[in-house]
Amino acid sequence: MEADALIDAVIDREGQYVNRPADCGGATCWGITEAVPRGQGYHGAMRDLPRTTAVEIYRQIYWLRPGFDKIALRAPQIAAELFDTGVNMGTSTAVGFLQRALNALSRTARDYPDIAVDRDIGPRTFAALYGFLKARGEGGETVLLRATEALQGGRCIALAERRPSQEAFLYGWLANRIGPQ
Structure with missing residues (x-):
């Protein structure tokens, strides 16, 4: 399976913005915890994290880097x-x-x-x-x-x-x- 298909599947499964108090990961958007995009220089509200930014984070940090x-x-x-x-x-x-x-x-x-x-x-x-x-x-x-x-x-x-x-x-x-x- 290609990386694009894997990334799309994760994003589709995770959905957009979620902030459940019991979730140790805190606020997430597209399945990405807040600390990750902050570490990549994203300064906007988590609920506004662009899908394209999430795709690039998944590709770089979760596919290529490891x-x-x-x-x-x-x-x-x-x-x-x-x-x-x-x-x-x-x-x-x-x-x-x-x-x-x-x-x-x-x-x-x-x-x-x-x-x-x-x-x-x-x-x-x-x-x-x-x-x-x-x-x-x-x-x-x-x-x-x-x-x-x-x-x-x-x-x-x-x-x-x-x-x-x-x-x-x-x-x-x-x-x-x-x-x-």
Whole structure:
């Protein structure tokens, strides 16, 4: 899936301006928390954040900067999941899920060396991903996708357990963020 389609899907799912008191992210527009556009120099009201600005933020911060565009060249389903998880939980968390899953699936480093869970995509993460895909063949990407989704789901549940106010969002997170969209 291309980045434009992923970005449009997130924006369509998130909607425009929302400010729920229980949401730890605070005010959002197009699914983007206020701190992100402020960090990019946007000074207007959050409810007025232009969709075009949101698209560029998603492209630069949530697709290109973490390297999901490069992962998409070999594993487009994984890249799409990492993008969506990155929007929901932060790109470094998404990368950490990928690295943890790759380590757990390496068959004790027989298929490829385990990697540091440094939450950054570098040459070793790419090598592990390519080693996994080579070792596991056609169905490998689906299994890796399930593993990263399981980690994301576990984190959502743990968050709701730690902060009861977040239970209001758990159903939506699981329905709209985990599994096929």
